[in-house]
């Protein structure tokens with residue numbers, strides 16, 4: 016009997032200490048990165064309850080185990096056996112049924128929390144998202160804005176309609192807590208209500224190839240007023256841009272994600288940089304050299320495998336694109352401006 | 355050396371090379387005739403590599419001689435049922451033997467070899483992760499047709515799958531060695547099939563590792579298309595290697611099921627079987643019936659790549675998410691394949707070192723079967739974010755949570771077994787205790803993945819990585835070491851050094867806690883899975899450095915184990931008797947055991963774990979009925 020009392024007390028102490036330890040590490044009341052969405056509330060709440068139960072279950076197994084190791088150790092030279100206990104059916108039933116209750120409770124809570132996370136606001140703001148190796152593109156359909164940075168208003172539900180043009184990616188902003196895969200050939204939905212103004216990052220969470228680690232784009236949550244100002248400014252820019260060939264070309268490259276692989280400032284990414292590219296003399300992987308002109312650029316866009324720049328993989332990792340002549344002319348006009 | 359070159363292993367390898375060139379040559383020839391390209395980045399074209407790999411593996415089997423008896427039977431020639439052993443010492447292990455003990459050791463050795471390879475891969479990429487930014491796996495690095503980040507992905511992916519194959523072979527090792535001994539059988543039901551299952555794993559492992567040199571693959575061990583449909587040729591070697599290793603699993607498991615059902619000693623009714631046998635049976639039922647799914651899934655991607663069949667290609671009407679269902683329909687149950695034998699080892703060894711009966715034997719036995727069955731209906735918990743039908747997430751949450759019930763039964767029963775025992779802690783027992791605590795950490799970190807909403811945060815982060823390293827170390831690695839320290843004297847007549855065994859344990863266990871707890875910690879903070887580099891802004895550089903140091907400590911502890919293991923084979927302290935004072939039948943005869951195990955058949959006359967009850971032996975020897983040498 017005395018053993019049980021001691022173990023009981025130790026279990027309570029260990030439970031409390033374990034939970035406090037987790038809390039100090041920032042892992043109990045919240046899952047560390049600051050919570051920045053309405054969806055994270057029920058998730059963090061469920062998480063906290065789980066940590067309490069886990070601390071208790073840990074203590075319930077760990078403490079009697081360690082206690083036995085100390086209290087029921089075989090003394091040196093002792094050859095006796097332990098007590099002959101084979102089992103106890105009511106005890107076995109108890110520790111089958113009680114965990115079953117816990118399972119039912121958490122099944123209910125899990126359902127509740129999922130329901131909270133998926134709560135739909137019919138007025139939600141729609142933004143289209145495209146994932147591709149190795150960047151994200153965001154389109155605000157009402158305003159014709161296309162960017163690589165996601166701007167969101169605080170306290171309003173947003174629904175991201177997401178798809179991928181190549182492999183599977185996964186949209187995850189740790190501060191929002193939720194993630195959703197982005198799958199080629201389908202449109203997946205990500206509903207989030209940002210609550211905290213700040214700068215975050217969307218981090219691709221599904222392995223998508225060589226530069227997967229770097230598939231991170233900025234996510235900026237603003238107050239509704241600042242957000243509106245940003246939208247107005249971008250919409251204006253977009254309208255202006257649409258009137259010049261270069262501007263339209265730039266839009267085309269953003270929309271098609273070209274800049275995920277081609278930098279504009281000279282940094283080498285998956286593909287050759289576009290900085291100063293027009294008129295440059297470039298070496299090909301068969302050793303020949305050529306001067307980059309319109310014909311070369313058009314060929315490279317429509318048929319990336321035709322010629323490959325020295326140092327880049329063959330066959331090319333770039334997909335073949337289809338553009339009208341006018342679009343090609345606009346893209347080239349834009350590329351020419353990159354000096 | 356001469357002995358090596360005339361061994362089955364050497365012959366098999368030679369034939370594998372020849373077979374490869376025949377297969378690859380055949381495809382290349384046909385392509386030449388059809389006017390298609392005949393060479394590519396890695397000399398042969400992809401179809402040539404694939405057929406070559408398949409032909410190579412099949413040729414290995416013919417060359418090593420494991421099928422000789424079958425071939426003779428097919429030609430109407432009789433063979434000796436009671437084959438003789440021609441080999442001595444280490445030669446036994448590189449030649450074809452039908453003795454389950456030899457095969458068990460062969461499996462164990464190849465598992466250890468793969469652990470060493472997979473562990474080395476891990477140390478390489480763990481070093482890269484010690485700090486943010488790329489240190490040595492940079493884009494300038496070029497090796498085996500890969501740049502640094504690509505090599506990172508290959509090493510990370512290979513680490514996963516090499517370890518998984520090593521686990522599958524490791525459990526086959528323990529099961530093959532121990533099950534016939536525990537049930538008092540002379541061998542497995544189908545000794546030739548048993549040898550076949552082992553030998554086929556050798557070319558499978560070679561095929562798998564060859565992918566490193568063929569451009570690697572960057573998909574992780576899960577091989578999800580469309581990424582896997584675009585990866586380099588190494589991807590195909592991965593698919594082919596796993597595909598062939600799957601045959602080993604299926605056939606080996608079939609053998610175990612039949613052996614347990616048909617070969618038990620007289621009087622050994624179901625609930626008098628040693629508990630490890632229950633675990634082996636439960637595992638084998640899963641392996642025998644689920645492995646086909648991963649084989650099929652991989653085969654479909656192979657065909658998609660080779661023949662342009664768009665099974666998982668949305669532009670051709672295929673469905674990438676379907677692959678995930680097929681894959682996890684095996685790969686979830688597979689995680690129970692990994693751990694059930696380990697949990698069986700825990701339950702089997704605990705009573706010996708606690709000197710008390712196994713508490714709730716029937717409940718533990720039934721919980722293994724329960725876990726195995728429920729394990730079949732939880733697979734989609736790996737796909738909560740995949741875009742499968744939303745509402746399906748709820749039933750899969752329920753079924754996943756349900757697994758914790760039978761798992762809990764095991765824990766409670768273990769604790770009750772320890773209660774009021776007379777506990778001693780030699781090395782095998784230390785590893786058993788370590789296994790329980792580590793597995794507890796794994797089991798407790800499971801349910802937050804099961805409740806869907808929390809998993810939306812955790813999925814594909816290091817939290818998952820920490821979770822499954824805990825379950826796999828607790829459910830397989832610790833018990834595997836326990837089993838080796840425990841049965842080593844049975845196999846060799848010598849014991850492994852206790853002191854170094856304890857050093858191994860005390861270095862590995864705390865490091866391992868730091869490692870997995872740290873993994874979960876950085877995961878919660880935003881560390882994604884499978885990335886070569888992480889954002890310094892996350893503030894997890896220090897944590898990662900500690901993880902790398904802990905990783906190296908584990909690596910060194912396993913190195914100590916290896917040295918102890920190989921040294922003790924010849925030089926260990928002699929231990930031919932019942933070293934652990936166990937009731938189990940295999941310890942009632944001197945070690946090492948002879949061919950066909952027991953000199954006379956055994957009969958079960960009591961309960962397996964009646965420690966503490968006087969005059970209650972589990973088994974006794976009966977005189978063999980004269981003239982009928984049946985096995």
Ligand code: HEM
Nearest residue numbers: 689693735736758797800801803804813814818822825826
């Ligand atoms: C109560 C017990 C367990 C529960 C509730 C549980 C739950 C889960 C869930 C829901 C996931 C998916 C997480 C995600 O990808 O987001 C997962 C992953 C995993 N679990 Fe468990 N698990 C349990 C025990 C085990 C055991 C015993 C093993 C055995 C080795 C195991 C091995 C794994 C592995 C390998 C993965 C990751 C697979 C991958 O994505 O590569 N788990 N677990």
Ligand SMILES: [Cu+2]
Nearest residue numbers: 219221223227
């Ligand atoms: Cu990615």
Ligand SMILES: [Cu+2]
Nearest residue numbers: 686733735736
């Ligand atoms: Cu699973």
